[in-house]
Amino acid sequence: MTETRWLTADEQRAWRAYLEATILLFDALDRQLQHDSGLPHTYYEILVRLSEADGRAMRMSELADATRSSRSRLSHAVARLEERGWLERVDCETDKRGQVAVLTDKGFAALEAAAPGHVAAVRRHLIDQLSAEQIGQLEQIGTVVLKALESPECQAVRAADE
Amino acid sequence: MTETRWLTADEQRAWRAYLEATILLFDALDRQLQHDSGLPHTYYEILVRLSEADGRAMRMSELADATRSSRSRLSHAVARLEERGWLERVDCETDKRGQVAVLTDKGFAALEAAAPGHVAAVRRHLIDQLSAEQIGQLEQIGTVVLKALESPECQAVRAADE
DNA sequence: CGTGATGAGTTGAGCTCTCAATTACTTACC
DNA sequence: GGTAAGTAATTGAGAGCTCAACTCATCACG
Numbered sequence: 001m002t003e004t005r006w007l008t009a010d011e012q013r014a015w016r017a018y019l020e021a022t023i024l025l026f027d028a029l030d031r032q033l034q035h036d037s038g039l040p041h042t043y044y045e046i047l048v049r050l051s052e053a054d055g056r057a058m059r060m061s062e063l064a065d066a067t068r069s070s071r072s073r074l075s076h077a078v079a080r081l082e083e084r085g086w087l088e089r090v091d092c093e094t095d096k097r098g099q100v101a102v103l104t105d106k107g108f109a110a111l112e113a114a115a116p117g118h119v120a121a122v123r124r125h126l127i128d129q130l131s132a133e134q135i136g137q138l139e140q141i142g143t144v145v146l147k148a149l150e151s152p153e154c155q156a157v158r159a160a161d162e
Numbered sequence: 163m164t165e166t167r168w169l170t171a172d173e174q175r176a177w178r179a180y181l182e183a184t185i186l187l188f189d190a191l192d193r194q195l196q197h198d199s200g201l202p203h204t205y206y207e208i209l210v211r212l213s214e215a216d217g218r219a220m221r222m223s224e225l226a227d228a229t230r231s232s233r234s235r236l237s238h239a240v241a242r243l244e245e246r247g248w249l250e251r252v253d254c255e256t257d258k259r260g261q262v263a264v265l266t267d268k269g270f271a272a273l274e275a276a277a278p279g280h281v282a283a284v285r286r287h288l289i290d291q292l293s294a295e296q297i298g299q300l301e302q303i304g305t306v307v308l309k310a311l312e313s314p315e316c317q318a319v320r321a322a323d324e
Numbered sequence: 325c326g327t328g329a330t331g332a333g334t335t336g337a338g339c340t341c342t343c344a345a346t347t348a349c350t351t352a353c354c
Numbered sequence: 355g356g357t358a359a360g361t362a363a364t365t366g367a368g369a370g371c372t373c374a375a376c377t378c379a380t381c382a383c384g
Contacts, residue, residue: 014304331380
């Protein structure tokens with residue numbers, strides 16, 4: 001282990017501002033969705049991804065990757081959503097181990113009802129606070145960080161823990 | 163309710179990149195802290211704030227605000243940390259309703275042990291991925307969003323839910 | 325004073341998430 | 355073609371978080 005490289009003052013400020021803003025933002029979005037639609041944000045994302053997919057259906061692991069969720073988390077979440085009748089699980093044709101999650105009409109309707117309030121909250125708290133330039137910067141930053149976290153060496157560390 | 167203003171393509175990309183990067187980043191940091199130090203990130207933040215405070219002590223509500231946590235979450239967390247002997251709760255002198263959380267030497271030692279690994283992870287996944295310019299941009303963006311979420315009208319909405 | 329409203333903090337129930345173990349199937353390879 | 359290794363998905367236990375309800379103390383104001 002080499003000597004710790006602590007954060008500089010600039011880095012500290014950036015990290016703290018990002019961290020605190022994100023905590024408050026995610027809390028606010030979760031609160032809004034839960035209050036108005038009875039969904040946590042992770043469940044909302046599952047519905048969104050399914051609604052955008054061909055036939056409103058996706059394999060479980062594809063859906064887990066798309067929503068940046070663990071397999072386990074997704075399994076639990078899908079089980080809850082199935083109880084509500086918002087989606088169904090059917091066996092996969094080509095792989096007998098596989099399951100396909102399919103959004104029901106009821107689930108699609110629930111998503112349509114939830115979306116406007118959620119988008120409004122994302123706008124109010126985030127998008128409409130930023131200049132067009134800052135929106136571009138945020139995309140760049142997000143993309144770079146995402147790429148690093150998806151890189152092979154990073155995946156290897158995750159896999160080593162499982 | 164006025165017509166929904168959906169996100170433009172640019173806004174979508176920025177929001178998604180930020181959202182996904184943040185989910186993966188927070189998961190990675192939580193995983194690292196939990197694995198190496200047996201702490202979730204929220205608990206780590208509590209220790210950090212206490213360690214920086216005068217006398218390593220803070221009022222509960224002050225600490226809740228500083229860590230961007232709800233009162234309830236903090237109460238639960240402090241109870242767990244107290245069980246481990248990492249902090250103590252003592253009655254407040256000036257307000258008999260109040261409690262003061264005090265970091266113990268054992269808690270400080272635990273924080274010192276956890277910090278290097280955590281900072282290294284923040285560097286590896288976030289800071290070292292960005293240019294100096296991007297660090298500045300991230301601070302700006304975070305600050306603007308934070309200010310909006312802390313504004314009176316936003317607090318009013320939160321309070322109305324409680 | 326004293327009464328009603330506000331504030332500080334806690335608690336318990338219910339829900340989500342993580343981690344580790346498990347089942348069931350598929351692929352690679354000899 | 356049979357066995358070992360890898361993959362898909364689920365499960366249950368334990369932990370953290372949210373929400374609403376609650377206690378007890380302080381403040382405002384007549």
